[in-house]
Every structure is written in structure tokens, then in C-alpha cells.
Amino acid sequence: MQLYKKMYLVLFNAITSALRQIDENDFLVAKEILVTAQKKTEEIFLDENAPDL
Numbered sequence: 002m003q004l005y006k007k008m009y010l011v012l013f014n015a016i017t018s019a020l021r022q023i024d025e026n027d028f029l030v031a032k033e034i035l036v037t038a039q040k041k042t043e044e045i046f047l048d049e050n051a052p053d054l
Contacts, residue, residue: 004049008042 015038022031 004045007045011038011042011045014038 015034019031019034022028022034
């Protein structure tokens with residue numbers, strides 16, 4: 002359960018930051034924020050589940 006909490010917090014914070022950037026019409030920064038969050042959550046998932054794979 003802790004795994005999904007970490008992933009959720011990363012994504013929630015990134016979405017909040019990306020929305021702020023969109024409000025400022027800075028779409029490239031918003032995209033970078035979201036892509037970085039996606040990569041980070043993938044790393045969290047893989048790191049936590051590596052022994053199971």
C-alpha cells in the first residue's frame with residue numbers, strides 16, 4: 002500500500018505544478034513536469050517490485 006501512496010503523491014504534486022504552468026501558458030514546462038513524474042513513478046514501481054519480477 003505504501004508503494005501506491007508514494008506514486009500518488011508524486012503524481013498529485015506534479016499535476017498541481019503542471020496546472021500552474023498551464024495557467025501561465027507555459028505548456029512545455031508543464032509537459033516536462035508530467036513526463037518527469039511519470040518516469041519517477043515508474044522507477045518507484047520497478048524498484049519496489051524488482052524482486053517479484
